[in-house]
Amino acid sequence: MRSFTFRLETLLRLRKNARDRALAEYAMSIEKRELAESKVEEADLYLIKLNKSLSAKSQRLFLGNEMLAFQEQIKNAKILKDKFVRELSSLSSIESSRRNVFLQKEADFKSLDRYKERKAGEHLAYELKKEEKEQEDIISSRFVFNRAHP
Numbered sequence: 001m002r003s004f005t006f007r008l009e010t011l012l013r014l015r016k017n018a019r020d021r022a023l024a025e026y027a028m029s030i031e032k033r034e035l036a037e038s039k040v041e042e043a044d045l046y047l048i049k050l051n052k053s054l055s056a057k058s059q060r061l062f063l064g065n066e067m068l069a070f071q072e073q074i075k076n077a078k079i080l081k082d083k084f085v086r087e088l089s090s091l092s093s094i095e096s097s098r099r100n101v102f103l104q105k106e107a108d109f110k111s112l113d114r115y116k117e118r119k120a121g122e123h124l125a126y127e128l129k130k131e132e133k134e135q136e137d138i139i140s141s142r143f144v145f146n147r148a149h150p
Contacts, residue, residue, distance in 0.1 A: 001131060004123040006116045015109040022102040029095040036088040043081035050074050
């Protein structure tokens with residue numbers, strides 16, 4: 001029986017490599033988005049902490065310059081949080097696009113891989129049928145030979 005060789009094996013390998021690269025890029029984008037989410041959460045916690053300490057200080061007497069310093073800190077924290085939120089939004093859209101690219105590369109690879117499996121099955125069926133025919137020919141030729149030469 002002849003072994004099966006897939007003529008498009010190089011293309012299959014290229015598609016697999018492209019899928020693997022797309023998967024790695026998608027994984028990196030997920031990691032970056034998760035890091036941005038944690039930065040937003042940290043900025044939220046810092047704002048909450050500043051507001052709590054401001055309310056605690058407002059219970060007591062404190063100077064106007066301290067109040068201005070707190071307000072400046074809160075303003076800077078809000079600006080930083082807004083920056084992190086914009087960054088998170090950008091990274092989320094990048095993640096979404098990389099996910100779509102990965103899904104397309106995966107579909108391309110799987111379709112060619114299924115085609116290879118189907119061709120391998122067809123090859124096996126053809127080779128088995130060919131072997132069966134050859135065996136029948138051998139059996140019938142022996143039968144004819146044995147009848148001709150008793």
